[in-house]
Amino acid sequence: MVFAQRLGLPVAEYLRYERGTVPPGELLVRICETTGEDLQWLLTGVAARGTVVISGTRGRHQDLLARMARLLDERPEFAAPLEAFTELWAHGPAKASASARALPVPRLDSLIPIFDLDEIPPRLTGPGGDGPGRLDLAPFEHALNAAERSPTVWAEPALAYATDALHTAEILNLCGPDGRVRQFLHSPEIRGCFPDAFGVRLADDAMQPMFAAGDAVLVAPDAEPKIGRPVLCRVADEPQVRCRIWLGYEDDVLSLGRVTDGEYERVPRDRVLWSLEVLYRVARAA
Numbered sequence: 001m002v003f004a005q006r007l008g009l010p011v012a013e014y015l016r017y018e019r020g021t022v023p024p025g026e027l028l029v030r031i032c033e034t035t036g037e038d039l040q041w042l043l044t045g046v047a048a049r050g051t052v053v054i055s056g057t058r059g060r061h062q063d064l065l066a067r068m069a070r071l072l073d074e075r076p077e078f079a080a081p082l083e084a085f086t087e088l089w090a091h092g093p094a095k096a097s098a099s100a101r102a103l104p105v106p107r108l109d110s111l112i113p114i115f116d117l118d119e120i121p122p123r124l125t126g127p128g129g130d131g132p133g134r135l136d137l138a139p140f141e142h143a144l145n146a147a148e149r150s151p152t153v154w155a156e157p158a159l160a161y162a163t164d165a166l167h168t169a170e171i172l173n174l175c176g177p178d179g180r181v182r183q184f185l186h187s188p189e190i191r192g193c194f195p196d197a198f199g200v201r202l203a204d205d206a207m208q209p210m211f212a213a214g215d216a217v218l219v220a221p222d223a224e225p226k227i228g229r230p231v232l233c234r235v236a237d238e239p240q241v242r243c244r245i246w247l248g249y250e251d252d253v254l255s256l257g258r259v260t261d262g263e264y265e266r267v268p269r270d271r272v273l274w275s276l277e278v279l280y281r282v283a284r285a286a
Contacts, residue, residue, distance in 0.1 A: 006034050011163070012286045025067065105144050106172060108137045110191050111184040114171075114199035114216050114282075117240040120232075124221055124274050131221055133196035140174040140182070148173040151285035154187065154218070157210055157230050157278055159259075168285065185216070185282055194220040199282060200232060200241065207243055207259045215283045217243055219276040230278040231256075236271045246275065 004014035007030055017023050023031075113135045124131045150173075153166040170186040185199055199216040210230060211217060217232065225231045225246040233256060234241045244256035244265065252269040 007031065010286075015286070022064070025071070028068075029071075106147075106170070106186045107188075108141055108144070110186055110188040111137060111140075111172065112187060112191055112197050112199055112218065113137075114183040114185060114201055116201050117203055120200060120234065120241050122234060122236070122273055124234075124276075131196065131198070133194075133198040133220065135198070139177045140184075143174040143176070144172075149186075152185070152282055153285050154185070154190070154280045154282045157217075157281050159210055161281075169282075171282075183216075185218070190218065190280065194218075194223075194279065196221050197279065200243075202243055203240075205260060207245075210259050211243060211281055212283070215281055217278045218280040218282060219278055221276065223277040223279055225275045225277050231275045232278060233267075233275040234273040235267055236273055243278065246277070 004011050007014065007027070009027075017027075113132065115132055120132060149170050152169050152171045154169055155161050155165045155167060158165070167189075172184045172186055173181050174184060175181050183199075183201075190197060197218050197220045199218045201214070201216045202211055203213055205213050207230065217230070219232050225233075227246060227248050229246055230243060231246040232241045232243055233246075233254075242256065242265075244258060247255035247257050247264060249255075249269060254267045254269060254272055254275075255264050256267065257264040
C-alpha cells in the first residue's frame, strides 16, 4: 500500500491502525508531516482554531487526549492529518466492507478452481481435456452475486517473497447446486495465460518457507517439471499428491526434495503417474 510505504510501515502494521489500534504519538506526527494536514483536524474534524475539551473518558484516554491537545497548541498545522487519520480509524472497516460489496461481479471465465490434495485424480488429461482445470463452472454462476470474497496474494515460488513480487487477487467461496462450497481464485491474468490451470491446497509444512500449510499452489497440465523447481507429483497407490522440489531421474528413480529439512525422497519411475511444475503460490493476504 502506497501510504504505508510513505510512512515507512509494514502493511500488516498499517492495517492494524486502520482497524482501530491507536498509533503512537511519533507516528501521528509522521502522518501530519507526510500529508501536510494539521493534527486537530485529523483527531476531531474541527479546524485548529480553539481548545480541545476532554470529558467523560477514562484516565489513560484523558492523558492521551491532553497530550494531543498540547501538541495541537504547539503545532496547529498537525490538526488536519490527525483528524483524517481518526476518520479512517473510525470508519475505515465499514468503508472497506462497502467497497468490497461494490466490486464488480467476477466472470466465470476468470475463475481458477482450488482443490484439496485428496480430490486430485490419479490420472490427468492433457490441455483441453476434462482435467481439474476444466471443472464445469456453469453450476456456480447463480452464486456469483452472493459469493464470499477475501483478499489473497499470488507470486512465483520463492524462498522469500518481496512485497513488490506479490500480486493481489481474490478468493471466492461459491456454493454449488449440491450445497457444497468450493474455492476459486479470481485472476483474469493467470486464467488468460493458463486456461487449464487449477490450484491445490497444501496440508503440510514440508516446503516451508517456500510454501506453508494452507497455501494453494497453481499448476497446469502443460507445465512440465524442471530441475530445481517445485512440482506437484502423483505417485501410484498414494491417496494424495506431493509438493516437492523436482531433482530429476537417475537410473529410473525420481528424486524429490523437501525444503524444510533438505531431505529427499526417491520414487521408482514406474510409480510416478504425473508431475507438473508449480507455477504460482497463492497465500492469504497480510
